[in-house]
Amino acid sequence: MTIRSSKKTTETRLVSPDTRDEDREENTNILRPKRLDEYVGQSHLRQYLGVTIESARIRSAPIEHVLLYGPPGLGKTTLAHIIAREMDAHLRQTSGPALEKPADLVSVLTSLQTGDVLFIDEMHRLKPHLEEILYSAMEDRCIDIMIGSGAGATSIRMDLSPFTLVGATTKLSRLSNPLRDRFGHILKLDLYETKDLERIVERTFRLLGCDGVGADIHQLVASRSRGTPRITNRYAKILRDYATVGSDIRDARVVSDIFEKIGIDERGLDVLDRKFLAALSRHFGGRAVGLSTLAAHTGEEEWTLEDVVEPYLLKLALIERTPRGRRITHAWEQVVREYSE
Ligand code: ADP
Secondary structure, X not given: OOOOOOOOHHHHOOOOOOOOHHHHHHHHHHHOOOOHHHOOOOHHHHHHHHHHHHHHHHXXXXXXXXXXXXXXXXXXXXXXXXXXXXXXXXXXXEEHHHOOOHHHHHHHHHOOOOOOEXXXXXXXXXXXXXXXXXXXXXXXXXXXXXXXXXXXXXXXXEEOOOOEEEEEEOOHHHOOHHHHHOOOEEEEOOOOOXXXXXXXXXXXXXXXXXXXXXXXXXXXXXXXXXXXXXXXXXXXXXXXXXXXXXXXXOOHHHHHHHHXXXXXXXXXXXXXXXXXXXXXXXXXXXXXXXXXXXXXXXXXXXXXXXXXXXXXXXXXXXEEEEOOEEEEOHHHHHHHHHHHO
16 A cells, blocks of 8 residues: 555555544444543543533533534544433534525524534634624524515524534634634643543454454554544554455564555655645755745645644654744654665
């Protein structure tokens, strides 16, 4: 299996934390944790939500609207499902880009029953005129519907059932202040620590029926997963496939060879990361470079670099953000030395 570095790298990249069809098929069914106590890592957030949910249950009231933000693949959708399940509530799921016209949003909102959880993914892609409908829906639990047009237009107010909106976004800064202000809880998801990903990969192997895989392999997979459970699961499934056709994935050397074959190094970096880092260090000679210039140079879209590539490189301190753009750090020189040894 090879990783291409064409314009469409994210679609073929193994490290892309975007949902791919095979993730959807398998994760939704068995890998997605169903309850808060199965949700690994993000301990502050888990504790906080635990209290919030318990309190709402005791008061028999829906929890206040929740906004989850952080890079893709960290568990925002999973948490929305968990919130609904823990509240014994029905989940309705949609996304910013799927809601095109006011009627789309109005029909979702008016179909909600008392206590339902409405999950809107990619909130930052919600159209501004739809945002305005959400303001009154979130705050006053009602919407104003315009009937007719021009001078004869009248508006009718419709009450909504009490509901909880769970919004998710990778770009908090793109949400308008009035929208942000209407969430009672704004929660950030961070990239996971390796020890948490080790627990996730152990669980995933168990659920996929891969027995006898030891702690050394869990560590090996976790440390290459870019702090992202979706990537952990993807690698576990690749290893399961290798095991199915005869590889002994209990052997660390075999697993390391598989990672080498698929182009993932010990830090979890792939071809696009290396291209990005090489551009900053060699092509731009260590200068701070703007995102659009880097996108043009690497042939990637800006959002891919910002959402998918940079968070992990920043966590590894291989790059830093400055007011003038992204810049390579000295840590990268050490990595280059290791690569050339
Ligand atoms: P996001 O919505 O942030 O892009 P998802 O909620 O779809 O991410 O998570 C991707 C996959 O990663 C899930 O299907 C689930 O299997 C796994 N996952 C995410 N968070 C956790 C977690 N905390 N513990 C275990 N598995 C997780």
